[in-house]
Amino acid sequence: xxxxxxxxxxxxxxxxxxxxxxxxxxxxxxxxxxxxxxxxxxxxxxxxxxxxxxxxxxxxxxxxxxxxxxxxxxxxxxxxxxxxxxxxxxxxxxxxxxxxxxxxxxxxxxxxxxxxxxxxxxxxxxxxxxxxxxxxxxxxxxxxxxxxxxxxxxxxxxxxxxxx
Amino acid sequence: xxxxxxxxxxxxxxxxxxxxxxxxxxxxxxxxxxxxxxxxxxxxxxxxxxxxxxxxxxxxxxxxxxxxxxxxxxxxxxxxxxxxxxxxxxxxxxxxxxxxxxxxxxxxxxxxxxxxxxxxxxxxxxxxxxxxxxxxxxxxxxxxxxxxxxxxxxxxxxxxxxxxxxxxxxxxxxxxxxxxxxxxxxxxxxxxxxxxxxxxxxxxxxxxxxxxxxxxxxxxxxxxxxxxxxxxxxxxxxxxxxxxxxxxxxxxxxxxxxxxxxxxxxxxxxxxxxxxxxxxxxxxxxxxxxxxxxxxxxxxxxxxxxxxxxxxxxxxxxxxxxxxxxxxxxxxxxxxxxxxxxxxxxxxxxxxxxxxxxxxxxxxxxxx
Numbered sequence: 138x139x140x141x142x143x144x145x146x147x148x149x150x151x152x153x154x155x156x157x158x159x160x161x162x163x164x165x166x167x168x169x170x171x172x173x174x175x176x177x178x179x180x181x182x183x184x185x186x187x188x189x190x191x192x193x194x195x196x197x198x199x200x201x202x203x204x205x206x207x208x209x210x211x212x213x214x215x216x217x218x219x220x221x222x223x224x225x226x227x228x229x230x231x232x233x234x235x236x237x238x239x240x241x242x243x244x245x246x247x248x249x250x251x252x253x254x255x256x257x258x259x260x261x262x263x264x265x266x267x268x269x270x271x272x273x274x275x276x277x278x279x280x281x282x283x284x285x286x287x288x289x290x291x292x293x294x295x296x297x298x299x300x301x
Numbered sequence: 302x303x304x305x306x307x308x309x310x311x312x313x314x315x316x317x318x319x320x321x322x323x324x325x326x327x328x329x330x331x332x333x334x335x336x337x338x339x340x341x342x343x344x345x346x347x348x349x350x351x352x353x354x355x356x357x358x359x360x361x362x363x364x365x366x367x368x369x370x371x372x373x374x375x376x377x378x379x380x381x382x383x384x385x386x387x388x389x390x391x392x393x394x395x396x397x398x399x400x401x402x403x404x405x406x407x408x409x410x411x412x413x414x415x416x417x418x419x420x421x422x423x424x425x426x427x428x429x430x431x432x433x434x435x436x437x438x439x440x441x442x443x444x445x446x447x448x449x450x451x452x453x454x455x456x457x458x459x460x461x462x463x464x465x466x467x468x469x470x471x472x473x474x475x476x477x478x479x480x481x482x483x484x485x486x487x488x489x490x491x492x493x494x495x496x497x498x499x500x501x502x503x504x505x506x507x508x509x510x511x512x513x514x515x516x517x518x519x520x521x522x523x524x525x526x527x528x529x530x531x532x533x534x535x536x537x538x539x540x541x542x543x544x545x546x547x548x549x550x551x552x553x554x555x556x557x558x559x560x561x562x563x564x565x566x567x568x569x570x571x572x573x574x575x576x577x578x579x580x581x582x583x584x585x586x587x588x589x590x591x592x593x594x595x596x597x598x599x600x601x602x603x604x605x606x607x608x609x610x611x612x613x614x615x616x617x618x619x620x621x622x623x624x625x626x627x628x629x630x631x632x633x634x635x636x637x638x639x640x641x642x643x644x645x646x647x648x649x650x651x652x653x654x655x656x657x658x659x660x661x662x663x664x665x666x667x668x669x
Binding site for chain 1: 504505506541542543558559560561562593596622624626627628629630631633634650652
């Protein structure tokens with residue numbers, strides 16, 4: 138079963154049993170791609186999660202060029218989140234690519250943005266988080282992302298489709 | 302310069318200094334004067350200084366001293382109202398005058414305003430600088446260096462000894478052999494020297510606005526250190542995941558898309574110190590600016606290099622964390638862990654242009 142179908146199943150299962158939240162849901166498809174989502178809340182239309190990771194074994198030894206290609210395809214495809222995303226930093230030495238909201242959402246009290254790290258370092262991983270930085274205070278705090286079930290399924294599908 | 306004019310010039314300089322002092326925070330935060338920087342002076346736009354002056358009316362339009370007058374009678378006829386389109390504006394006009402002020406004066410104003418203590422140099426004046434002193438005389442040289450008095454005296458002596466001098470008609474005509482010219486000697490003087498190493502993160506998350514803040518702050522730090530030391534040498538390092546030494550222009554204009562590994566810049570700084578600036582002879586300053594978005598595992602490496610190789614040899618290590626559109630990273634927190642152990646480590650958070658003023662005070666207020 139592909140990842141998207143498994144995510145749909147997991148959402149239904151969590152809706153039936155919301156007491157199990159917060160929880161981390163893991164799914165693996167036939168190609169060995171593993172996804173984990175840290176869910177924190179759910180209702181009939183939407184859900185909240187703090188982190189989404191994707192492990193792609195075949196990208197374990199991928200170079201920076203492959204990761205950059207993935208980053209660019211993702212940035213073109215994922216256009217339905219709260220902000221546009223784009224590659225900010227590419228580190229060929231460590232085989233890592235940093236993608237962030239471009240531009241971030243800037244409010245009078247601070248800034249909120251998505252951050253995606255693509256890395257070949259630890260077995261070809263994609264990690265999605267959202268951060269909030271308060272103006273004048275160094276450092277950032279991780280915040281939950283809220284999406285509808287439909288958006289989550291589309292995001293998962295786009296992630297898998299753009300893997301180089 | 303005649304004494305009257307000299308007095309006026311001094312008064313004018315005082316007025317200019319007063320205006321600069323009054324607007325110093327604005328000059329610092331807006332970085333207005335950096336683009337106008339010369340070698341020894343900067344040109345500063347200051348609001349026009351109103352000087353009283355006479356205005357002449359039209360010829361033959363009457364006025365004081367022409368004919369009889371009655372008490373209360375206005376002087377002169379005045380002009381007829383002209384024809385024109387539009388109405389007069391209601392706001393006062395803005396007159397800007399550019400004046401030059403030396404970097405040394407600027408540093409003094411900065412010191413007064415920020416109450417900066419003078420730096421106590423690290424000690425040994427072991428660096429020798431060669432200076433030219435015009436303290437000798439020789440027989441050849443350009444006309445511009447001709448020593449008139451000596452030339453005249455030699456010509457006079459010659460004419461007296463050869464009986465060619467007539468006291469009734471004292472005409473002295475120097476020949477080529479009489480001519481003497483000023484000449485210089487090379488003199489070695491001990492001086493205290495400072496080496497300033499600027500390090501900047503130019504990774505993808507640092508935008509042009511952040512770099513402009515760094516540029517402004519570096520200008521003021523530079524101005525102050527040049528005032529405090531006889532000789533200041535500057536080096537520039539930019540880094541993303543790798544560091545490289547660059548010239549000043551490249552330093553402020555480069556943008557890279559790489560990741561951020563601050564340790565690479567610290568290693569680069571250590572290489573420059575080892576190569577060019579033996580710590581026993583030089584007062585070493587490092588100023589590092591970044592948005593603090595260092596890639597996780599690199600933080601420990603940075604602290605190691607800092608505490609083992611840089612902090613022990615630096616008079617001052619300043620770290621300025623500039624806030625980027627993504628907020629401010631964690632590197633400052635890491636440095637705060639060792640902040641208490643090192644008096645020469647100064648940390649500063651620069652959220653925007655308005656913080657530059659206080660940040661400079663933090664960096665330079667230690668007197669190191």
